[in-house]
Amino acid sequence: MTADALSQEEIDALLKGSAEGPSETHRIEPPSVPARQLEAVAKYARMMASTLGDMIGTFLASPASFTYEKADPQTSEGTSGVISGPVVVASFRYTSALNGQSALIFSEKDARRIGGTMVGDPEASAFADMVSDAFKEVVSTILGNLNTSLGAPMGAAVSNAAARVDGVTASAAELTSALGGEEQFVLISYDMRVGDSVRGKCWQLASVDLVASMEPLAMPPPKPAPKEAPQPVKAAPVEFDSLTEDTTAPPAPPNLDLLKDIGLEVRVELGRSNMKIRDILKLGGGSVVELDKLAGEPVDLLVNDVIFAKGEVVVIDENFGVRITDILSLADRVKTLGERKG
Missing domain, CATH: 2.30.330.10 (SpoA-like)
Known part of the structure; x- marks a missing residue:
């Protein structure tokens, strides 16, 4: 054997390493989102929070308040450590003005209460089909009202495809599936309060392309066109003919004959x-005035x-x-x- 030849032990070690695969797995990092887009996400989230409070308060016949907390660039792996299951995910895709995948996430308990109240069973013990359909209808109503509010700041009509509702455990794979295979997104957190007893959180996932399409929301409203300064008006004194004593009749105009027969x-x-x-x-008769x-x-x-x-x-x-x-x-x-x- 030459000095450059590999020993049998070295060959066996190389073969073993090849069979086991790489020693380190590929790690997905959170997306890099420009500050302007995060500003747009914050404006969108505040509008969503207001709509959630109004609609869910109406459906539950109880005062409801949702408050936007923060928006973090995240991955499905990282988010699974923030959201603990079981949860209900309502996934949907924006198709007009806004473009991209999104998902609203509620704890299963809160989703059961919302859907159950709609079908007359606020204490529903399971997220059955009837409760799921009612919850889906609530989400559709929320999105419809939000889209109407978004139309003006976006400068175009906003619409979305029908939502899909699934009960999941919030694993990384399930969150990725809910977002159409996207592993990078922005995680939006909301504080939720309903009545005097319910305190909790709900979340929203927004794909990277959806966040990019929100950027017009960060633009300031157009300023009204400045009014033109009024042009100065030149005023001249009015001159009147002086009234003089004149006992002679003025000469008749040439066309006076046209007026002579007027009574x-x-x-x-x-x-x-x-x-x-x-x-x-x-x-009376004989009176003198x-x-x-x-x-x-x-x-x-x-x-x-x-x-x-x-x-x-x-x-x-x-x-x-x-x-x-x-x-x-x-x-x-x-x-x-x-x-x-x-």
């Missing part, structure tokens, strides 16, 4: 008087209720008439109009 109401006003109701009620004009004072001639001229009353054959003594200027007409309205 206007012309009235002559002898005077006015203000009276109290009691005095008006006393009026004193006016605000003096005897011999010119009367007013009004055109469409605007004083146009002044004159004196005359008798023409058997009719009264008015002899025009003064045509009011534009300034006087405006002045008398203001006095009459006052």
Whole structure:
């Protein structure tokens, strides 16, 4: 034998080691999840906790409170040491907006109470088919309400496939199976309180791809577009024509002929008087009403209720008439109009 040749003992040792396989097994590490995605998971979990409290409190007819505690990147092997069985796992897959596998996990005792209450047997001793179906219906209602709440922050409708409910012992293999073969995920823990006596925990598993799809939840809501500053308005003083004394009629516009056949109401006003109701009620035949004009004072001639001229009353054959003594200027007409309205 040469110096480089192996002895029989060395050959036997190598063969023995090959038959026994590698001395160390491959260990799966928890996934590396960015902080932004964990922030999104926390927001999702708070919404889930609120929905769990509202729905389970309604179904059990008792005040219920669920509080999000933490979210940890985990493996199925590591999680089996956190969750002790027997438990009930409701596994489901998000299919729209959110994408990935998830599972809600309750202790079998709590799941029996929830499902049993739905079928009229809150103290059900076994997680039988009827209780399981009722619990599944509760989970479906919870997810439906949660999906509605998630729609706005996700910016799209959220939906999931039908949930599957199984009673398991929370072994690593069973947790992996519940998550569709995923061995890495995020473990979400909730504190559960129902009424005055029930204190416990429930959990949720979220696959790595589901956690990644939650990232829009970590984005701040869009800020409203800033309002444009109002543009300055240039204001110019308004100029009015001065009212001057002018007794001459203004020149007629070229198209005045078009207006000459329009009828206007012309009235002559002898005077006015203000009276109290009691005095008006006393009026009768022979009563005299004193006016605000003096005897011999010119009367007013009004055109469409605007004083146009002044004159004196005359008798023409058997009719009264008015002899025009003064045509009011534009300034006087405006002045008398203001006095009459006052």
